[in-house]
Amino acid sequence: MATQEKVDVAIVGAGPSGSIFADVLARAGKKVVILEFGPDWDYTKFVSSEIWSKRLKHAPRFQLAGKNNPGHGSNAGWGTGGAMIHFFANWPRLHPDDFRVKSKYGKGLDWPISYDELSPYYDRIAEDVGISGDAAAERRWYPIAKDYPMPPLKTFRNGSIFLDAFKAHGIPLAPMPVAINSTEYKGRPACTNCGWCHAGCAIGAHGTPLVSHLRDARQRGAEVRPFSYVTRVLTNASGDRVTGVEYYDGKREQHVQPAATVVLAAFSVEIPRILLNSATDKHPKGLSNRNGLVGKYLMCHSNAGVWALFDEDVQNHMGTAANQFMSYEHYDNKRRSKNGFGSIFLRTGSALKPNVGIAGSRPDLFGQPLAEYMKRAVRGLTRVSFSGEQMPIPENRVELSGDKDEFGMPIPRVIHGYDQDAIGSWQQGREDAYAIVRAAKPREVWGAGAPGTSHLLGGTIMGTDASNSVTNSYGQTHELANLYLAGGGLFPTEGAVNPTNTLMAVSLRGAEHMAKNFGAIAS
Amino acid sequence: METIERRTFVRGAAVGALAFTVGGVETLLLPSEARAQKVPLKVLTADEARRLETIGEALVPGAREAGIAHFVDQQCSVPPHEALLSIRIANVRPPFVNFYRAALNEIDRQCNARHAKPFAGLSADEQRTFIATMRVGKHPDWKGPPAQQAVYGHLRSNAVDVVYGTMEGAERLGVPYMALVAPTARW
Numbered sequence: 001m002a003t004q005e006k007v008d009v010a011i012v013g014a015g016p017s018g019s020i021f022a023d024v025l026a027r028a029g030k031k032v033v034i035l036e037f038g039p040d041w042d043y044t045k046f047v048s049s050e051i052w053s054k055r056l057k058h059a060p061r062f063q064l065a066g067k068n069n070p071g072h073g074s075n076a077g078w079g080t081g082g083a084m085i086h087f088f089a090n091w092p093r094l095h096p097d098d099f100r101v102k103s104k105y106g107k108g109l110d111w112p113i114s115y116d117e118l119s120p121y122y123d124r125i126a127e128d129v130g131i132s133g134d135a136a137a138e139r140r141w142y143p144i145a146k147d148y149p150m151p152p153l154k155t156f157r158n159g160s161i162f163l164d165a166f167k168a169h170g171i172p173l174a175p176m177p178v179a180i181n182s183t184e185y186k187g188r189p190a191c192t193n194c195g196w197c198h199a200g201c202a203i204g205a206h207g208t209p210l211v212s213h214l215r216d217a218r219q220r221g222a223e224v225r226p227f228s229y230v231t232r233v234l235t236n237a238s239g240d241r242v243t244g245v246e247y248y249d250g251k252r253e254q255h256v257q258p259a260a261t262v263v264l265a266a267f268s269v270e271i272p273r274i275l276l277n278s279a280t281d282k283h284p285k286g287l288s289n290r291n292g293l294v295g296k297y298l299m300c301h302s303n304a305g306v307w308a309l310f311d312e313d314v315q316n317h318m319g320t321a322a323n324q325f326m327s328y329e330h331y332d333n334k335r336r337s338k339n340g341f342g343s344i345f346l347r348t349g350s351a352l353k354p355n356v357g358i359a360g361s362r363p364d365l366f367g368q369p370l371a372e373y374m375k376r377a378v379r380g381l382t383r384v385s386f387s388g389e390q391m392p393i394p395e396n397r398v399e400l401s402g403d404k405d406e407f408g409m410p411i412p413r414v415i416h417g418y419d420q421d422a423i424g425s426w427q428q429g430r431e432d433a434y435a436i437v438r439a440a441k442p443r444e445v446w447g448a449g450a451p452g453t454s455h456l457l458g459g460t461i462m463g464t465d466a467s468n469s470v471t472n473s474y475g476q477t478h479e480l481a482n483l484y485l486a487g488g489g490l491f492p493t494e495g496a497v498n499p500t501n502t503l504m505a506v507s508l509r510g511a512e513h514m515a516k517n518f519g520a521i522a523s
Numbered sequence: 524m525e526t527i528e529r530r531t532f533v534r535g536a537a538v539g540a541l542a543f544t545v546g547g548v549e550t551l552l553l554p555s556e557a558r559a560q561k562v563p564l565k566v567l568t569a570d571e572a573r574r575l576e577t578i579g580e581a582l583v584p585g586a587r588e589a590g591i592a593h594f595v596d597q598q599c600s601v602p603p604h605e606a607l608l609s610i611r612i613a614n615v616r617p618p619f620v621n622f623y624r625a626a627l628n629e630i631d632r633q634c635n636a637r638h639a640k641p642f643a644g645l646s647a648d649e650q651r652t653f654i655a656t657m658r659v660g661k662h663p664d665w666k667g668p669p670a671q672q673a674v675y676g677h678l679r680s681n682a683v684d685v686v687y688g689t690m691e692g693a694e695r696l697g698v699p700y701m702a703l704v705a706p707t708a709r710w
Contacts, residue, residue, distance in 0.1 A: 038604075044704075045704065046703075046704060047702075047704050048700070048701070048702035048703045048704055049688065049689075049702075050684070050688055051607050051684045051688045051689075052607060054606075054607045054608070054609065054611060054612055055605060055606075055607055057611075057612045058612065059603070059604055059611045059612055060612070060614050061614065061616055062614055064614060072614070073611070073612025073613055073614065074612060078604070192701075192703070194701040194702070194703055195701060196701070196702070196703055201703070202703040202704040203703060317698050317699055317701060318701070354683075354687040354688065354692060354693055354696060354698065355683045355684050355686075355687045355688035355692070356688075358687075359679075359683040359687060363676065363679075364658065366581070366582045366583065366654055366658070366675075366679060367581060367582065367583075367584065367651060367654070368584060370582075370583060370584075371583070371584045371585075374687060374696060375696060375697075378696045378697065378698040379698075
């Protein structure tokens with residue numbers, strides 16, 4: 001086992017959260033190392049192909065249990081940039097009510113921070129990443145202090161075909177804010193509307209960490225070590241400070257990376273896995289887990305779409321993987337569904353590519369009916385999508401199984417299922433989307449029969465103190481002052497919207513807290 | 524609204540090209556080209572390749588000629604974390620060829636039990652009925668893993684990828700591919 005030179009900050013994971021911590025701490029003059037499990041991508045070589053794009057995604061080896069297994073491989077990334085290298089780039093924010101669900105409704109949990117506290121970080125992240133949108137159109141639903149840096153993206157018939165139907169149902173729309181350049185921005189070109197966002201944007205119009213925080217962190221001296229597989233966070237003899245991490249490199253050689261502080265930014269399953277696997281005599285249940293909450297309150301969004309096949313050519317090969325339009329109408333009434341609880345988020349208009357997007361829209365078809373469908377659908381297929389909120393319940397969780405991987409690390413067991421609140425909310429969203437789609441009078445209409453599982457969140461939630469959470473509002477663990485967690489795992493509730501904007505805003509706030517207090521917390 | 528003439532294609536770039544070894548030299552070929560040139564298989568046996576082609580063709584017309592067997596074979600031969608197979612991101616443990624072997628064997632075991640002949644020997648109607656039953660997980664004595672719905676989903680995904688996931692596939696559908704980057708070297 002080789003011991004590396006001690007650094008100020010060891011960050012596990014080079015996705016959006018880890019990249020922000022790296023950027024902020026490197027700016028503060030700290031020596032930063034980022035240990036990334038996957039490769040170090042060159043975005044200019046991303047291939048426009050849904051075949052090739054599978055390589056950008058995480059290859060999980062989890063045990064799955066529960067009624068609704070999370071689609072981890074599609075949600076997580078593999079390599080620098082994390083999931084953002086293949087994400088759709090939708091950039092909505094949580095609604096102010098999402099931060100006080102317990103207080104307002106007596107269900108779920110509250111965040112330890114308010115929308116108003118996070119709002120300035122949303123604005124700053126928008127500037128850093130480069131967001132296109134129309135803040136004025138969103139202000140009907142929540143306050144936004146600053147306008148977005150760029151105007152909205154172009155729209156296409158695959159979205160605008162539903163505009164009259166939304167209007168007829170009294171549902172106002174706003175342009176979806178997206179992490180895609182509508183104009184040249186900070187030296188990066190405008191989007192060409194090729195629709196290959198989810199395969200990685202080779203021109204850098206997609207606002208991933210590879211063209212923002214991670215690039216900037218490297219320019220300030222942060223070191224990225226790809227193919228580094230972290231198995232444990234190490235602690236001192238008294239168990240009151242972390243001292244670094246243990247990892248295997250690409251040649252399967254084991255290393256210790258000593259560090260004054262450690263940041264775990266490795267997604268919602270791997271963070272609990274590492275914490276639980278780091279148990280010592282001083283932390284017999286794993287790090288920051290005296291209360292038994294590490295791994296608890298895992299959440300997904302019940303994403304689904306109602307598909308519409310028109311005779312008209314809706315040009316579904318064009319645009320972006322991101323949606324063109326969104327609506328928070330009724331979002332702030334979490335009791336709106338008849339048999340459920342939670343917000344619903346509606347959106348429409350996105351590009352579809354043949355093999356995953358279009359063939360995937362009718363998974364029941366095979367043989368000649370599939371061949372005939374493909375010819376029609378490449379011209380006339382589009383959809384209205386929605387996502388439903390799931391309340392945090394401790395039964396949805398990550399734990400360690402008895403099986404081990406090739407490095408001797410326990411394989412995580414991921415247990416997830418929707419309760420009646422989530423199912424009822426999803427049914428309401430489906431009903432809403434069906435009504436809108438039917439009003440647009442397509443030739444054929446159909447929808448998913450079961451809720452999807454997108455955006456794995458929770459598992460290491462933030463809260464006011466150690467009685468209700470793993471970390472404080474900055475992601476600093478309650479038990480170890482120099483151990484921070486980052487990413488969507490911190491969310492106590494998830495709202496119903498795509499999480500990347502919020503997890504980056506939370507990460508920026510946490511990273512600046514660490515930088516400001518570094519002298520007091522470093523070991 | 525921006526419009527693009529639908530018959531405008533970027534021709535010649537082989538999105539979907541993979542590294543095959545021909546005459547001892549690694550070269551980039553589409554799976555269909557590898558099949559046409561009879562590039563030797565690396566992992567699958569000739570019999571397994573034929574069986575995979577048969578069910579692939581029944582799932583997605585054109586999959587045989589598009590090279591589903593060479594695609595799966597080549598992808599089972601690369602390091603698992605580099606594989607472009609749908610099972611890579613679906614919690615299937617490598618080596619991935621085990622998934623295909625188990626699937627093909629169970630399909631033929633099922634067909635032999637019911638029809639006294641393998642899947643390839645069934646009529647087109649019998650094949651359709653078999654696949655439709657597999658899709659909904661209703662073969663009563665299916666012995667997995669893999670589960671029958673997973674076999675349906677992943678074999679269909681492989682077949683769809685080779686038939687519709689290439690630039691040539693998009694051209695056959697009459698849809699512009701709009702590639703920013705087509706592969707000119709192996710990743």
